Amino acid sequence: MYNKILLPTDGSENAARAGEHAIWIAEASGADILILYMVEPYYPQISALPHFSEELYDEVREEGKNIVESLKKELELIQNNRAGRRLKLTTKIKEGRAYLEIIKSIKDENIDLIVLGASGRHGLDLLMLGSVSERVIREASCPVLVVH
DSSP: OOSEEEEEOOSOHHHHHHHHHHHHHHHHHTOEEEEEEEEOSOOHHHHTSTTOOHHHHHHHHHHHHHHHHHHHHHHHHHHHTSOSOOOOEEEEEEESOHHHHHHHHHHHTTOSEEEEESSOTTSOTTTSOOHHHHHHHHHOSSOEEEEO
16 A cells, blocks of 8 residues: 655644654555754744854754654664564755745655654644645645644
């Protein structure tokens, strides 16, 4: 059914819940999971600061690395508590607009399904669908499962 699932993450609770669903689907279908974190290259509210530098991007990249590794470990723990095929979990960090990189990854990574949180750390989680999730739903060429 599915061969490769894309699991975008921003470190939010919704992204972690999406990870649990991705594991269930991957176990049932035999799919691999790619955990993806996007580093946004342009932050207008930050880049206007006089001391904006590559150091800030390095911090964001490091945060992304910690987030994907943490989620990977959580998913491995979930999987270790169940019998079944060991899933292939890989991680990747990309730079660019989050929704565009997710859409681009469908083709680049041969993605069959996207599983993502309804909203992330930056939104009004209980009131609306996150802007990244909403854009992915509209533009994806594969099924999208949105988890809240």
